[in-house]
Amino acid sequence: MTSQTHDKVVIVGGGPAGTAAAAELACHGLKSVIIDEAPKLGGVIYRGPLRKTDSLPHLDDNLKRAMTALQTRYQAHRESIEVKTQTRVLGPEGSNQLLLSDDSGLSRQPYGHLILATGCHERSVPFPGWQLPGVMLLGGVQLQLKSGLVRPGQRMALVGTGPLLPLVACQLHKAGVDVVGVYEASPFAKLAKEAVALLNKPKLTLSGMSMMSYLKKHKIPFKYGWGIVSAQGEEQLSSIHVAPYDSQWRPQRDLAEQVAVDAIGVGYGFVARTQLAMLLGLEHTYSKVSGYVPALDEWHQSQNHSAFVVGDSNGLLGADAAICEGQLAALRLAWQCGKITESELFSRATKVNNKLARIKKFRFGFDRFSDRQPGLLSLAQPQTVVCRCEQVRKEQLDEAIAQGVKDITSLKMRTRIGMGDCQGKTCSSYALDYLHQAGLTENIGVIKPRFPLDPIPFTLME
Amino acid sequence: MKKYDVVIAGGGAVGAACAYFLSRDTDLKIALIDLKKPGNASRASAGGLWAIGESVGLGCGVIFFKTLSKLHSEAQGKEVPVMRPHQLPDCFFEFALTSNNMYPALHQEMLEKHDVDFKFERTGLKFIMYNEEDRLYAEQITQGIPHLADQVRWLDAEQLKKEEPYVTDDAIGAIDFICDHQVNPYRLVDAYLEGARQNGVSLYLNTEVTSVIRNGNVVEGVKTSDEVFFCDTLINASGAWANELYQQATGRTMPVYPVKGQIVLSERMPKIMNGCISTSDCYIAQKDNGEILIGSSTEEKGFDTTNSLDKIQELSQGAMKCLPILKESSIKRCWAGLRPGTPDELPILGPVEGVEGYLNACGHFRTGILTSAITGQLMTELIMGKTPSLDLTPFSVERFEEAEQKAG
Ligand SMILES: Cc1cc2nc3c(=O)[nH]c(=O)nc-3n(C[C@H](O)[C@H](O)[C@H](O)COP(=O)(O)OP(=O)(O)OC[C@H]3O[C@@H](n4cnc5c(N)ncnc54)[C@H](O)[C@@H]3O)c2cc1C
Secondary structure (H helix, E strand, O other), X not given: OHHHHHHOEEEXXXXXXXXXXXXXXXXXXXXXXXXXXXXXXXXXXXXXXXXOOOOOOOOOHHHHHHHHHHHHHHHXXXXXXXXXXXXXXXXXXXXXXXXXXXXXEEEEEEOOEEEEOOOEEEOOOOOOOOOOOOXXXXXXXXXXHHOOOOOOOOEEEEEXXXXXXXXXXXXXXXXXXXXXXXXXXXXXXXXXXXHHHHOOOHHHHHHHHHHHHHHHHOOOOEEEOEEEEEEEEOOOEEEEEEEEEOOOOOEOHXXXXXXXXXXXXXXXXXXXXXXXXXXXXXXXXXXXXXEEEEOEOOOOEXXXXXXXXXXXXXXXXXXXXXXXXXXXXXXXXXXXXXXXXXXXXXXXXXHHHHHHHHHHHHHHHHHHHOOOOHHHHHHOOOOOEEEOXXXXXXXXXXXXXXXXXXXXXXXXXHHOOOOOOOOOOOOHHHHHHHHHHOOOOOOOXXXXXXXXXXXXXXXXXX | OEEEEEEEEOOOHHHHHHHHHHHHHOOOOEEEEEOOOOOOHHHXXXXXXXXXXXXXXXXXXXXXXXXXXXXXXHOOHXXXXXXXXXXXXXXXXHHHHHHHHHHHHHHHHHHHHHOOOOOOEOOOEEEEEOOHHHHHHHHHHHHHOHHHHHHEEEEEHHHHHHHOOOOOOOOOEEEEEOOOEEOOHHHHHHHHHHHHHHOOOEEEEOOOEEEEEEEOOEXXXXXXXXXXXXXXXXXXXXXXXXXXXXXXXXXXXOOOEEEEEEEEEEEEOOOOOOOEEEOOOOEEEEOOOOEEEEEOOOEOEOEOOOOOHHHHHHHHHHHHHHOHHHHHOEEEEEEEEEEEEOOOOOOEEEEOOOOEOEEEEEOOHHXXXXXXXXHHHHHHHHHOOOOOOOOOHHHOOHHHHHHHHHHO
16 A cells, blocks of 8 residues: 555646646556645646636637646546645655645655646736735736636736737736736847747747737737836825836836826746755756756756656746656656656657757747846835845845845845745745846855745644 | 965854954954855754753753653663763853853944844743643752852742743743843844954855865865965864864864754744743744744754654644644744754864864854854954963863773
């Protein structure tokens, strides 16, 4: 009994990467357990509504197809895949177990092999007013629409960069929201330069173009080279200032325009969600796009600890790439467990890798287009809170750096940045970028996650 | 190549205190080199300045003693560990109390001269008694320290209720050590470092001492991965890692080893404690920002710094028993640090016979935050060629060599 559970592959995260890995493992006779904190499989992108509904008016057909595909993948192999939803991983327990919490309390999950597919979280960008109710991150806006089936606001604007902007704008409009403007930080000329890269995925590019024409048809302004400056409101957001950005994404404040809104979505990028990987002791390296990401071999396996990390949690490439990575890891594991031969491994993997290469070319085009520029860091004013949990203001970072702080741990000790309940998920990417901008790039370290990854009631310890 | 009068290896509470006092009281050219290794004790510490409490085996001492007795009763034959002292010798009391007395003025000095606040709070340390056994234990403790009677207050159940209303009704009373207080430990280290920096010390943080340069019996400096630092005196303040540098500097070994301590921290709570608390299960301190800190296990597991459910459960249960209101709160985070332990629980301080240009400042075990100040002062006196204000003989490394010779 116990030895059987030990043989199981434990997959943390039931999004496209985790589910694809489980399905691929099942194809080769390997059983797995998927653990996810959400009530449904699918991850933030394909989870869909949390209540039952027949019509999904604001979701486009591509998304519906992809959601069905994920469900089909799982259903076809459900005998081999145990799913633990509404279950959180609090951290490692001993050398081969995870500590879990769910409604019924704490439990341990032993593992023989581990695949982490924990996705990403949003990069928060502090600017004056960013804490006002009504200011949301773009993923949060989408979640309300897709999973909560509620409109996040009546009159909304979107600010940020990347392909999610037009997509969410269309979804909002279809859901009946008055979208008063979409502001893409990068200039159009830069997008044009990436045309070749974008043609690596003609279908996606076309769908992007059709979204742009949808916006045009419905007279929704889409401004390239513009972005957020500040948000205003008493108890609740009532307006924002947006302005043209220069090439460094510094706002030209004298050209700022005020726009009346009751909600906005802010999307200047994502950060790989690597807290568990770090707690497990996997080595990490810094990447400008995704933050700290685990150091992995070409099969997505880490040298130390030999865990696999797939999907956005090892760098942001989107759902299609996540599926490929999940499959690659599963194939490698199947080979390591003696379920497939080396030639089977390589012939299957070559196909997946070719697909992945095309996606990457396309994606890297977008990454270059959406490459965050340092001006974004200057949006926060001296009094702007940059760490919400501990109410740390930007001027406190400046003071600490002026006093000689050169690494993030010292910055944390001096200002309490990153010491709140979220353990730095919200503020650490800003703090890292800020240190980099101050010319500090060597050995600046990372805000180390602590056990437990989410607070747990004392009563669970009784 | 760099040349300093003094190089300090290790920037925890002890190394940082040495840098501060040396730079305050001398004109020497000083460098401090530190790489925060996972498990750095000062950062993990609870920040208790429990001079009497820890000396008589309360605070962490009580848990340490419990762990030892358990090991002792479970072990067989050759594995039976030597029982270590419960109440520390007089020389340690003097060492700890002298250091303790330095904090009020040091706090003022840091605020006024260097604009840093390490959050010194006058709290007292209360040992909570649940039953007659606890009372007997408390009596035995106070009998052992007659000269400190004016620092001990006995509280009956009613008085305790008045001073600590959230402590369980099951408590029958407490003894309070009125001179035992608390600081914020990482602010303390930060204050020493900032003070030292302002006094002209060169700080090489995020830098590892990779080896010691020795010429015969003279220590001449250290190497880091890309630089060489020559110096007249090397102070080894590298905490649980101190034996590594000691070996390179002297060719011998000394018994400094990591003793892991896990800590549980609550979410912020409104002020529910007026002082620090010790029970026979754990110690509990509310920090200035409202978080409640519960410590601490004592485990000899090498350089392992992972958390484990069993210890976290034990600590949490002990704390909930004492402060039932904790059941309304959550555990925000846990961590583990490595105390630099020694077999007799005393630090290892001062020069080494037959070796020049080298000083030990390590082995501070569970009281290095408390005793950092006096250590900094003593090292400064040694380097200035003064007679140290406390007798260092009981703290010299030779005590272990003598013990070994006797045993051999
Ligand atoms: C959980 C816990 C709770 C505690 N509570 C208290 C308390 O309430 N009160 C109290 O007084 N004490 C307490 N202590 C004990 C106290 O923390 C230690 O005694 C004290 O921190 C020791 O200080 P240190 O400077 O010697 O060691 P450390 O703080 O460990 O510092 C040593 C430093 O040297 C660095 N280093 C090591 N080798 C090298 C190298 N080769 N090159 C560069 N750098 C190096 C290390 O990374 C580290 O930064 C507690 C300890 C723990 C673990």
